[in-house]
Amino acid sequence: MTYQKILHYVQSQGFFSEHGNVLIAVSGGVDSMNLLHFLHIHQKELGIVIAIAHINHKQRPESDNEEAYLKKWAFDHQVAFYSQSFTGKFSEKTARDFRYAFFKRIMEEQNISALVTAHHAEDQAETVFLRLLRGARLRHLGGMKEVQSFGKGELIRPFLTFDKSQLPSVFHFEDDSNQETTFLRNRIRNTYFPQLKEENPQFSKQLLSLGKETDFLLEAFQQLTANLDCRDCQVFHSQKPAVQYFLLQDYLSQFSDLNLSKAQFEEVLHILRTKDHYNHLLKNGYYITKTKERFTISKISPETDSHENEKMLEYGNIVSFGQYRFSFRDQDSQGIPLFSQSPLLLRHRRPGDRIQLGNYSKKLRRLFIDDKIPPQERQNALIAEQDGEIVAICLSGRTYLRKEFKDGIMKGKLCIQKVKEG
Template sequence: MNNQQLLQIIQKKSYFSKHNKVLIAVSGGFDSMALLHFLYAYQSVLDISIAIAHVNHHQRLASKEEEDYLKEWATTHDIPIYISHFKGVFSEEKARNHRYAFFKQVMLEQGYTALVTAHHADDQAETIFMKLLRGSRLIHLAGMKERQTFADGELIRPFLTLNKKELPHVFHFEDASNLENNFLRNRIRNQYLPTLQKENPKLSHHLVETGKEITLLKEALQSLTSQINIEDCQIFLSQDAAVQYFLLQNYLEQFEALNLSKEQFEEVLHIIKTKANYTHHLKNNYYLLKDYQRFTIKKIDLKTDSQSLKKVLEYGNNVTIGHYRFSFSKQPSGIPLTSLSPITLRHRKQGDSIKLGSHTKKIRRLFIDGKYSFLERQNAIIGEQDGLIIFVMVGGDTYLRNHSNNDIMIATLHIEKTKE
């Protein structure tokens, strides 16, 4: 395929219609150098300005030579270049995480709205085959997307529908490690797919087409179920079991760092079906929060959340917490108090209890009986004075400590909701 044909494909798909500053991920290998030379040659036609992002992984003797070459090329062609060095124990996953964290940082700091990588159809076939080997769920066999949200812009793969042999030939560095079979992807590329292609020469093509069909299936599911409020337990549980299964898979797709195993997914589905008021840790500080009406998944640092609130309210002063202002004075209205001692405003602690009527009740039991959700319990505000809990605010309700008939009220605590 010549450059003009390639240009027509890229223009037809309008990859860069919303982008001006474009960051190109360049390793120095065949694919990325083909991408760099192509976008450099046609940047005026595509109305873009380009820059290079290169990561030196320090895994080969040629790494320094490649970095130096790209620096010189960028200087000669007056193109900005950003370079990062991988440190630590190398693994494919760590290296990938490092690369994309670096790309994101450059985009955000320098104002690039598109990151472009040179992934092609052969890479796509390898990716789908790798996922099959690892037992990935059907929804994940769609493979890589031609474009997806990344940083404050997009990650674009303009070569993804092209085979490697269709890319323009330019100067590049040969990575000898690609011929070694220490990593799974290399074994797939060098051994597994070539062997299987003896049975069916179009295997890679079929893998890519399977990925496309799964992508269409996902899009159809989203279109048909767009009006379903999946977090509403009554609505979710009223669906057929098969619909529940794929609705939940689709819902989990929005949490990129979650990536649950099949077993973890089944556990989440079981909890939604069988538990009432329940909190379940998933991974990476993500929690499944289930109450009587709804479920949701949130990223929560429990230690930080539980210890973050502790404010002392002195007599004659006021403090604001969230959308509430607490005033300690002798106002005619408010919660009557028998002491002028400072009031501590905090979250619940283990063992907390409050006197309600003629009996004392554990705050934990109060929350359970009130059927308050996990987040409502986490955000509940406790007022403590002279070692006693004088009020509990949770889920829009306020519980007050019961006073005896002999208590003399000398002040009030006024709670006012501020504008949101």
């Protein structure tokens, strides 16, 4: 097959209608070299300007020669060329993460809105099988998308519906490591698929069909439930358990970096079904907050850049910190009794903070959960610390105080006043 059929398909799908500058991920293998030649030949018809991005993985003696060839090809054809050598401990995942971080950086630096990769139908079938093998959820069996968001632009896979056998023969480099059985994807491609195709010659096509049908099913579910506000607890509880299950999955899919495990997902589902009030950290900075009426999941980002990190309050002085004014005075003043005249450190909350409450201490995290303090407000807690111990916590218009478990001689008092806004 010539590139003309692919060109007609790409134009009919409008893959590049919103893009002028595109970055092509080129390894030097037959797939990516086909992609490079295709996009280079048809730049004018597609209305694009191409650039090449290449990662030298430094895993084979030929790697430097391949990079040099691509660099010369780009120079001869007046195409921008960007490359970087892989660093770190090599694995399939680390190499992939390294590549895509590099691609994203180049796109941002060079104002390029699209990354293009050479994934084809056989790659898609392998991806579906790999995810099935690893126990992925149904929604992830749909495989790769032809177009998806990436960085501030899009990742486009124009070959995804075409078989590798349909691509022309072009000059490329052979990577002997593709035959090794060290990596799972190689075993799938070179061992498992050939054996399974002996049982069913259409095995790859059946996997692609499974992925497509999965996409259709999820799309249908989304359309049928589009008018349901799943965060409304009354609406959520009125649904059948199966509908609740997929409603929650749909809601969680918008948080790409949350990545709940199956066990964590089941725990959240149980909370929504059984708890009236709940505030808790999930993972990766995400909190779930639930009342009788509504639940939400949100990411709480540290605001240290917009806060003063800390201040020191000496005996006899007054310091403003956040929305509060702290004064450290003698024992005849009004305020919180202190049993030392050591300076007070005024700071923000830190992981692992504890406060003494008589004959026991409690972590601030547990204290706030027990008192149903919303996650957004917990981040704004201000701490007064003396001699390495927390003596007071200010947040949400309330003050938590250390409770002494033994007698002491009072040496001063801490007065805390909230500063009126405006």
